[in-house]
Amino acid sequence: MREGFVGNRINALYGIVNGTCNYILTRMKLEGADFDAVLAEAQKLGYAETPPDLDIDGWDSQHKIGILASLAHGFWVQPEKIHVEGIRHISAMDIKFAGELGYTIKLLGIVKRIADLGTNRKSQIVNHKCRVQVSVYPTLIPNSHVLASVNHVFNAVFVRGDVVGDTLFYGRGAGKDATASAVLSDLADAALDLKFGTPSRVPPFVPHECKGAVAPIAEVVSQYFVRLNVVDKPGTLAKIAAIFGQSKIGISSVIQPEGHEGASVPLIFMLHYAPNGAVTKALVKIGRLPVIKGQPVMIRVENFE
Amino acid sequence: MREGFVGNRINALYGIVNGTCNYILTRMKLEGADFDAVLAEAQKLGYAETPPDLDIDGWDSQHKIGILASLAHGFWVQPEKIHVEGIRHISAMDIKFAGELGYTIKLLGIVKRIADLGTNRKSQIVNHKCRVQVSVYPTLIPNSHVLASVNHVFNAVFVRGDVVGDTLFYGRGAGKDATASAVLSDLADAALDLKFGTPSRVPPFVPHECKGAVAPIAEVVSQYFVRLNVVDKPGTLAKIAAIFGQSKIGISSVIQPEGHEGASVPLIFMLHYAPNGAVTKALVKIGRLPVIKGQPVMIRVENFE
Numbered sequence: 172m173r174e175g176f177v178g179n180r181i182n183a184l185y186g187i188v189n190g191t192c193n194y195i196l197t198r199m200k201l202e203g204a205d206f207d208a209v210l211a212e213a214q215k216l217g218y219a220e221t222p223p224d225l226d227i228d229g230w231d232s233q234h235k236i237g238i239l240a241s242l243a244h245g246f247w248v249q250p251e252k253i254h255v256e257g258i259r260h261i262s263a264m265d266i267k268f269a270g271e272l273g274y275t276i277k278l279l280g281i282v283k284r285i286a287d288l289g290t291n292r293k294s295q296i297v298n299h300k301c302r303v304q305v306s307v308y309p310t311l312i313p314n315s316h317v318l319a320s321v322n323h324v325f326n327a328v329f330v331r332g333d334v335v336g337d338t339l340f341y342g343r344g345a346g347k348d349a350t351a352s353a354v355l356s357d358l359a360d361a362a363l364d365l366k367f368g369t370p371s372r373v374p375p376f377v378p379h380e381c382k383g384a385v386a387p388i389a390e391v392v393s394q395y396f397v398r399l400n401v402v403d404k405p406g407t408l409a410k411i412a413a414i415f416g417q418s419k420i421g422i423s424s425v426i427q428p429e430g431h432e433g434a435s436v437p438l439i440f441m442l443h444y445a446p447n448g449a450v451t452k453a454l455v456k457i458g459r460l461p462v463i464k465g466q467p468v469m470i471r472v473e474n475f476e
Numbered sequence: 477m478r479e480g481f482v483g484n485r486i487n488a489l490y491g492i493v494n495g496t497c498n499y500i501l502t503r504m505k506l507e508g509a510d511f512d513a514v515l516a517e518a519q520k521l522g523y524a525e526t527p528p529d530l531d532i533d534g535w536d537s538q539h540k541i542g543i544l545a546s547l548a549h550g551f552w553v554q555p556e557k558i559h560v561e562g563i564r565h566i567s568a569m570d571i572k573f574a575g576e577l578g579y580t581i582k583l584l585g586i587v588k589r590i591a592d593l594g595t596n597r598k599s600q601i602v603n604h605k606c607r608v609q610v611s612v613y614p615t616l617i618p619n620s621h622v623l624a625s626v627n628h629v630f631n632a633v634f635v636r637g638d639v640v641g642d643t644l645f646y647g648r649g650a651g652k653d654a655t656a657s658a659v660l661s662d663l664a665d666a667a668l669d670l671k672f673g674t675p676s677r678v679p680p681f682v683p684h685e686c687k688g689a690v691a692p693i694a695e696v697v698s699q700y701f702v703r704l705n706v707v708d709k710p711g712t713l714a715k716i717a718a719i720f721g722q723s724k725i726g727i728s729s730v731i732q733p734e735g736h737e738g739a740s741v742p743l744i745f746m747l748h749y750a751p752n753g754a755v756t757k758a759l760v761k762i763g764r765l766p767v768i769k770g771q772p773v774m775i776r777v778e779n780f781e
Contacts, residue, residue: 174479177664179657317646320625327644335657339632339646341622352640356482367672 172242172330179332181243185473186280188235190324190345191219191226192258196266196276196309197322205263218324218345228257229278232307236280239328240305243282246383248305254388256308265398265468268428268439274311274396275319276470281306285386302386311396311472329475389448394423394472397440399457400464407462408438414460418453420445435464441472477547477635484637486548489587490778493540495629495650496524496531497563497583501571501614502627505580510568523629523650533562534583537612541585544633545610548587551688553610559693561613570703570773573733573744579616579701580624581775586611590691607691616701616777634780694753699728699777702745704762705769712767713743719765723758725750740769746777 172181187193191213198209210227213219225231233255240248258278269276283304312319317339321327326344331337343349401407408425415422421443428437442450454467477486492498496518503514515532518524530536538560545553563583574581588609617624622644626632631649636642648654706712713730720727726748733742747755759772 174665175661176657177661317622317625320622325642332657334653334660336648336651336654337630338648339644341642341644341646343641343643346641348639349641352481352484352637355639356480359482360479 172239176330176332176335179334180284181282181330182284182333183331183475184239184243184280184282184328185318185475186232186236186239186328187277187318187321187326188239188280188328188344189226189229189232189278190326190343191223192229192232192278193321193326193344194218194324195227196258196261196278199261199263200266200270200275203263203267206259206261227259229255229307232278232280236282236305236307239280240282240303243330244284244303244382248303248385252305252385254306254308258309260468261309261470262468264437265396265470268398268426268437269311269396269470270314271428272311272396272426272439272441273314274472275314276309277312277318277321279308279310279312279318279473281308281310281473285391302384304386304388304391306388306391309470311470313474316475389446389451391447392444393447393450394444394474395440395442395450396470396472397442397454398468398470399438399440400435401438402434402462402464403436404462410460410462411438411440411457414453414456415440415442418445418449418456420449420453447471477544481635481637481640484639485589486587486635487589487638488636488780489544489548489585489633490623490780491537491541491544491585491633492582492623492626492631493544493585493633493649494531494534494537494583495631495648496528497534497537498626498631498649499523499629500532501563501566501581501583504566504568505571505575508568508572511564511566532564534560534612537583537585541587541610541612544585545587545608548635549589549608549686553608553690557610557690559611559613563614565773566614566775567773569742570701570775573703573731573742574616574701574775575619576733577616577701577731577744577746578619579777580619581614582617582623582626584613584615584617584623584778586613586615586778589686590696606686607689608686609691609693609696611693611696614775616775618779621780694751694756696752697749698752698755699749699779700745700747700755701775701777702747702759703773703775704743704745705740706743707739707767707769708741709767715765715767716743716745716762719758719761720745720747723750723754723761725754725758 195209195213198204210219210223214221219226233250233253237248237250237253261276266276281304285302285304318327318329321341324343324345327339327341329339422440423443424441426439454469457463458467500514500518503509515524515528519526524531538555538558542553542555542558566581571581586609590607590609623632623634629648629650632644632646634644727745728748729746731744759774762768763772
């Protein structure tokens with residue numbers, strides 16, 4: 172980013188930047204296994220630490236995406252301004268339903284320039300001229316996207332520049348050899364900068380009007396996958412749909428998977444672009460309905476549009 | 477490669493480095509179309525030049541892979557030492573049969589360090605201590621490999637370092653904007669080198685014992701996909717298998733696809749690791765058999781082992 176993207180404005184950056192999370196999500200997908208079982212095995216194998224919080228709750232990704240955001244936009248992003256969600260709440264069922272819809276779940280770090288209101292309906296935020304979204308959360312991404320093929324402990328950063336277009340940088344995200352190689356290259360870089368007096372070879376960013384403005388997650392507009400556990404009786408769907416409607420949240424599809432028996436069944440909603448704040452509030456209301464069992468699960472969807 | 481792989485020996489490098497060829501092969505695969513039809517349309521759309529030889533016969537890839545080989549191994553590779561085959565002879569049938577076997581055909585530039593005889597049966601060459609393969613040819617690669625997902629005008633370079641492991645660099649391989657972005661970054665790099673007097677910031681390679689030794693293609697060991705057009709009568713397979721056997725070339729599988737009618741039928745062989753020279757000679761002999769119609773088609777297979 173410092174040397175190959177001179178003159179580019181970085182419109183979006185998506186990173187799979189934590190090897191432990193990607194290893195767990197990959198195995199959950201390949202084996203249909205549950206989070207706890209895969210985490211326990213990953214800890215036995217030394218791929219996850221004990222306690223595993225730093226990795227699986229997204230804090231390691233937060234640190235890395237903060238650095239990438241700063242490189243992309245030229246201002247230091249305070250960690251507390253980065254909205255972080257980990258992968259603890261992702262279930263085998265979410266991965267299975269996402270798969271049936273053509274999506275893979277990855278923990279993504281996202282740095283996205285948010286366009287002016289009105290110019291791009293799909294990545295707008297409400298009432299602000301220009302800001303940057305900086306966040307970490309599990310995301311449904313289309314199976315056809317190159318990031319969906321980044322598996323196990325591999326990491327990748329997908330960068331979209333306004334001139335260069337879409338690019339991807341891929342390599343191992345864990346392991347002592349890969350880490351040693353990166354450290355060695357950084358040391359050589361620093362030593363040469365000291366020797367030749369070139370502390371800042373290339374301006375690492377194009378100055379722009381978003382400087383310093385990180386959008387609060389509530390105002391960021393996303394698409395959503397929502398999984399509810401509902402009592403299977405007449406009128407349930409109408410009650411839920413009414414709350415989404417009152418909140419001005421559009422439903423793009425509803426899936427009630429077949430083959431589930433018992434008093435409660437899963438019910439999946441795919442939601443249109445809507446502000447995170449509105450969706451969170453609507454889900455609190457929906458969660459209070461007597462027909463809803465347990466907590467609603469909400470995972471954002473990224474179609475890279 | 478100059479800055480991120482300090483201290484690495486580049487064991488292998490595989491590049492999809494020509495946007496025109498990748499566009500044609502992608503459309504042939506997606507549409508089941510023939511080479512000539514897709515080329516004609518690519519020329520209409522401006523994705524291929526007239527005459528298209530520089531791209532589709534592999535010469536543009538030769539130039540690029542020569543530069544990458546030099547960066548990886550620290551000696552200038554003469555273009556005439558780079559074995560080049562283009563994609564003109566690839567048929568819709570080859571792409572279809574490769575697909576049924578789980579492979580995608582890509583034009584690959586390959587730079588591979590060839591290990592000592594005996595240490596690695598799979599990438600040996602005969603009778604030499606250490607050399608580098610530098611070549612360009614259409615290759616069957618497994619669908620599961622990340623390079624198989626590089627489609628249309630996108631390019632990618634897959635680099636395997638002995639310390640860093642596997643890495644991939646991906647972006648647009650055609651179009652004025654992506655080209656402008658790359659040129660701008662190169663100009664900035666050159667200007668800063670001039671300004672700060674750092675003409676050679678980092679040694680771009682690890683010196684090693686292969687210096688200057690490019691292996692002739694005849695001595696390079698590969699796996700192969702061979703498609704023959706044979707007269708469907710008893711004894712045909714025995715005659716062909718006898719020639720492979722006399723040449724000490726192992727057959728890993730034989731596929732006679734069903735549903736082909738007429739006097740001649742396609743017959744596919746997947747061949748074990750063998751020197752290119754031996755396979756070329758055996759195919760000349762096989763091509764002279766009266767039961768063979770037309771030229772044998774040979775496409776190398778790369779399993780990235």
